Amino acid sequence: MDVNILVGGAAGQGMDTVMNLLGKTLVREGFRIIYTKDYMSRVRGGHNFSRLRISSQTPWTTNETIDLLVALNKETYDIHRSNLAPSGRIIYDSGLFQLPDEEDRGVPVELEKLAVEAGGKIMSNTVAVGALLAMLGLETEVAGELLVEMFSGKEGVAEENSTALKAGYKVASSHCRACFPVTRRADNSKKMFIDGNQVLGMAALASGCRFLSAYPMTPSTGVMNYLASKNGKFPVVVEQAEDEIAAINMALGASYAGVRSMTCTSGGGFSLMVEGLSLAGMIETPLVIIVAMRPGPATGLPTRTEQGDLNFIVHAGHGEFPRAVLCATSHEDAFYRLNKAFDLADRFQIPVIYLSDQHFADTHRSLEPFDYNRLVYNRYFATEQDIEKPYRRYTLTDSGISPRIIPGKFSGEVVLVDSDEHDQDGHIIEDGQTRKKMVEKRMKKNIALSAEMDEPDLYGDPQPELLLIGWGSTYGVIREAVDALSALGKKAAMLQFSDLWPLPQKRLKSLMSQVDYSFCVENNVTGQLAEIIHRETGLVIDQKILKYDGRPFSSNEIVEEVEKRV
Amino acid sequence: MFKAEDYMSKDTAWCPGCGNFKIREALAECLAELKLSPDQVLICSGIGQAAKMPHYIKTNGFNGLHGRALPPALGACIANRKLKVIVESGDGDTYGEGGNHFIHNIRRNPDLAHFIHNNQVYGLTKGQASPTSDPGMVTGVQTGGVAIPALNPLSLSLVLGAGFVARCYSGEKEHLKETMKEAISFSGYALIDILQPCVSFNKVNTYSWYNERVYFPTIKDQKNWSDAMKLAREWGDKIPLGIFYKNPRETFTSSFKFLEGEPLAFRSFDPLDTSVAQDDFF
Numbered sequence: 001m002d003v004n005i006l007v008g009g010a011a012g013q014g015m016d017t018v019m020n021l022l023g024k025t026l027v028r029e030g031f032r033i034i035y036t037k038d039y040m041s042r043v044r045g046g047h048n049f050s051r052l053r054i055s056s057q058t059p060w061t062t063n064e065t066i067d068l069l070v071a072l073n074k075e076t077y078d079i080h081r082s083n084l085a086p087s088g089r090i091i092y093d094s095g096l097f098q099l100p101d102e103e104d105r106g107v108p109v110e111l112e113k114l115a116v117e118a119g120g121k122i123m124s125n126t127v128a129v130g131a132l133l134a135m136l137g138l139e140t141e142v143a144g145e146l147l148v149e150m151f152s153g154k155e156g157v158a159e160e161n162s163t164a165l166k167a168g169y170k171v172a173s174s175h176c177r178a179c180f181p182v183t184r185r186a187d188n189s190k191k192m193f194i195d196g197n198q199v200l201g202m203a204a205l206a207s208g209c210r211f212l213s214a215y216p217m218t219p220s221t222g223v224m225n226y227l228a229s230k231n232g233k234f235p236v237v238v239e240q241a242e243d244e245i246a247a248i249n250m251a252l253g254a255s256y257a258g259v260r261s262m263t264c265t266s267g268g269g270f271s272l273m274v275e276g277l278s279l280a281g282m283i284e285t286p287l288v289i290i291v292a293m294r295p296g297p298a299t300g301l302p303t304r305t306e307q308g309d310l311n312f313i314v315h316a317g318h319g320e321f322p323r324a325v326l327c328a329t330s331h332e333d334a335f336y337r338l339n340k341a342f343d344l345a346d347r348f349q350i351p352v353i354y355l356s357d358q359h360f361a362d363t364h365r366s367l368e369p370f371d372y373n374r375l376v377y378n379r380y381f382a383t384e385q386d387i388e389k390p391y392r393r394y395t396l397t398d399s400g401i402s403p404r405i406i407p408g409k410f411s412g413e414v415v416l417v418d419s420d421e422h423d424q425d426g427h428i429i430e431d432g433q434t435r436k437k438m439v440e441k442r443m444k445k446n447i448a449l450s451a452e453m454d455e456p457d458l459y460g461d462p463q464p465e466l467l468l469i470g471w472g473s474t475y476g477v478i479r480e481a482v483d484a485l486s487a488l489g490k491k492a493a494m495l496q497f498s499d500l501w502p503l504p505q506k507r508l509k510s511l512m513s514q515v516d517y518s519f520c521v522e523n524n525v526t527g528q529l530a531e532i533i534h535r536e537t538g539l540v541i542d543q544k545i546l547k548y549d550g551r552p553f554s555s556n557e558i559v560e561e562v563e564k565r566v
Numbered sequence: 567m568f569k570a571e572d573y574m575s576k577d578t579a580w581c582p583g584c585g586n587f588k589i590r591e592a593l594a595e596c597l598a599e600l601k602l603s604p605d606q607v608l609i610c611s612g613i614g615q616a617a618k619m620p621h622y623i624k625t626n627g628f629n630g631l632h633g634r635a636l637p638p639a640l641g642a643c644i645a646n647r648k649l650k651v652i653v654e655s656g657d658g659d660t661y662g663e664g665g666n667h668f669i670h671n672i673r674r675n676p677d678l679a680h681f682i683h684n685n686q687v688y689g690l691t692k693g694q695a696s697p698t699s700d701p702g703m704v705t706g707v708q709t710g711g712v713a714i715p716a717l718n719p720l721s722l723s724l725v726l727g728a729g730f731v732a733r734c735y736s737g738e739k740e741h742l743k744e745t746m747k748e749a750i751s752f753s754g755y756a757l758i759d760i761l762q763p764c765v766s767f768n769k770v771n772t773y774s775w776y777n778e779r780v781y782f783p784t785i786k787d788q789k790n791w792s793d794a795m796k797l798a799r800e801w802g803d804k805i806p807l808g809i810f811y812k813n814p815r816e817t818f819t820s821s822f823k824f825l826e827g828e829p830l831a832f833r834s835f836d837p838l839d840t841s842v843a844q845d846d847f848f
Contacts, residue, residue: 253638257645258831
């Protein structure tokens with residue numbers, strides 16, 4: 001079973017509403033789905049579309065080929081008709097526009113008219129969901145339940161939507177009831193329907209993050225929205241800062257004062273935070289920064305995806321100080337990986353940057369519930385017995401990590417942090433000897449930090465001849481490419497990095513000595529991970545498969561490139 | 567019980583005669599008289615001569631980046647509402663580099679006291695104009711004299727809705743100390759713009775220049791915004807000192823009900839308590 005749906009229209013026509021209702025309905029019905037968004041940086045007009053793929057196992061990617069096209073406007077049909085399968089069908093608003101005479105795949109549903117009859121134009125999307133359910137051979141009960149939940153406290157609205165849903169269902173049924181029947185899964189265990197930003201927000205909450213200060217910036221804003229929605233239900237404060245400079249400095253103040261803190265942004269905002277990043281390194285105050293990448297330079301493509309900021313983020317900040325840079329291969333991985341980011345930040349008293357991207361942030365998947373017992377929560381604060389009095393914030397130790405206490409916790413003891421070079425007490429110094437000791441103290445943390453970096457995921461042939469190397473959100477698509485290459489008889493494998501810095505090298509070195517061909521697959525124009533690998537290990541990756549049009553890879557693109565070059 | 571000397575922690579790097587000395591003494595005396603132990607107080611600062619205060623007064627200290635004294639102070643207020651948070655920085659740090667934070671934190675109204683050492687010149691970088699330099703002041707950069715009007719921090723903060731607006735002068739230490747005590751005890755954002763001669767780089771606004779001009783007006787109603795505005799705008803032959811405006815409003819942290827009680831920083835946490843958050847997505 002593999003059904004691919006595309007819903008398209010202008011910004012402001014409410015694609016998100018359709019997809020959320022449809023997605024959640026399908027997941028509750030026991031199907032596995034992925035839902036991706038392609039949207040423009042505008043609030044009205046233009047062309048936005050979403051893809052949803054239904055399968056018996058959660059798909060890693062969406063398909064180019066469309067089985068069911070929902071055209072909220074004529075433009076959607078014009079743009080996507082070439083990708084419609086010969087057996088495909090088009091739900092279109094026949095009250096607003098007509099398809100060409102030669103087009104015989106149309107399913108006319110007067111979305112807007114039926115919505116108005118049910119109570120309002122705004123419910124056109126609900127009519128479309130009803131029509132889709134009919135064509136998938138499903139009933140409307142589950143969607144009806146969801147509408148009641150979504151509009152709890154507004155019974156009238158729920159009722160009207162339910163009428164709209166059934167109206168769409170009825171009309172589409174008269175044209176092609178169950179023309180794309182989806183077979184029910186036996187496994188009816190509860191699954192979540194959730195996007196990347198929501199996973200990160202939930203992971204922050206579950207890691208004890210109590211303060212998020214950020215300035216809204218696509219595609220990271222969903223993390224802010226998620227945590228803000230928990231205000232009052234959990235003791236977490238979300239503050240919209242006046243700018244990104246304030247955001248990172250607020251978070252550092254809260255972290256210094258003892259609470260787990262975080263900020264989130266995209267590349268442009270992170271540029272403004274860089275001085276604060278350096279401050280975190282100097283004052284050795286834990287901080288987690290989520291950077292959701294989008295194509296740059298400057299404002300770039302605000303709502304598109306890229307992996308163009310790796311080099312920047314690994315090296316950002318004046319001066320030398322330790323940091324960790326992590327990303328995740330999947331939504332599942334992201335939940336535990338962000339928890340690890342918080343743990344590393346506290347344990348090593350360093351800034352930890354978590355790299356996300358638009359593709360990951362905005363993609364919904366059906367997921368198993370998370371295993372909360374796997375989460376680590378340890379603040380690594382010193383007890384009163386651990387510290388020498390008077391307390392010194394930067395006591396020199398073998399590991400470079402000084403005992404840290406919460407200001408105001410122990411009577412008579414004060415905590416002084418300083419962005420100037422400082423002595424063990426935190427006071428400004430200028431003498432060379434103390435400076436040298438403090439630089440060495442900070443950099444020493446890299447030894448134990450490096451040992452905490454996970455080796456990249458290996459998938460595919462255990463003795464590969466052909467190795468595809470990637471990082472982060474390209475996991476799913478490279479994995480599909482490896483499957484396709486294996487089906488073509490190639491001994492192919494994928495090596496996908498999650499922990500990026502300090503760069504884990506062991507598995508990479510051992511594999512590189514065995515393979516005949518190595519490819520880096522990256523959503524950027526220079527092959528930034530390949531460069532870092534070269535700088536850190538001397539290893540040269542033979543080939544680069546790069547994509548920088550702001551869109552995620554498809555597995556076909558990768559397979560074609562590999563075949564061309566092997 | 568702490569005495570003022572107990573707060574004096576280190577030799578300073580200030581020039582002899584610097585207005586900062588009296589501000590430091592006033593602060594130490596103020597903390598002692600308020601019976602605040604060093605571990606209950608946090609001083610946040612940016613960069614500059616004034617911003618060295620966390621090194622010279624023994625309390626908790628966050629000596630951060632230039633212009634960025636307020637944001638960490640706000641973060642600390644949220645993390646631990648029991649800390650008495652004081653922000654100390656200069657005019658360049660606060661009104662220039664940190665202007666955006668100045669504006670928006672007055673709007674937020676966090677419970678902190680903001681003491682600006684306003685010497686109307688850049689000291690640490692050796693004598694350039696600051697946002698509060700009077701027009702006409704000649705410097706190595708403003709060679710033809712400062713050509714733009716001075717920023718008036720008091721009228722600006724009144725317009726933005728600050729609940730406590732005062733001007734002090736480091737040459738009037740007793741008045742400064744008493745005003746600091748009121749500012750620290752005030753619920754919400756409290757600003758004291760402290761006039762402070764810079765003996766090395768400001769040859770215009772000297773001790774004698776201030777001594778000839780400062781006076782203490784009679785302020786009948788500290789809740790009268792229009793009267794406060796008139797005083798805030800008085801500058802030239804006569805310069806008024808005092809608490810021009812004092813009128814508390816809801817503070818930033820009081821809008822988060824769950825911050826009441828045990829400070830966030832001291833609360834326990836178990837990840838399992840948050841697993842219920844998954845229910846939104848089934």
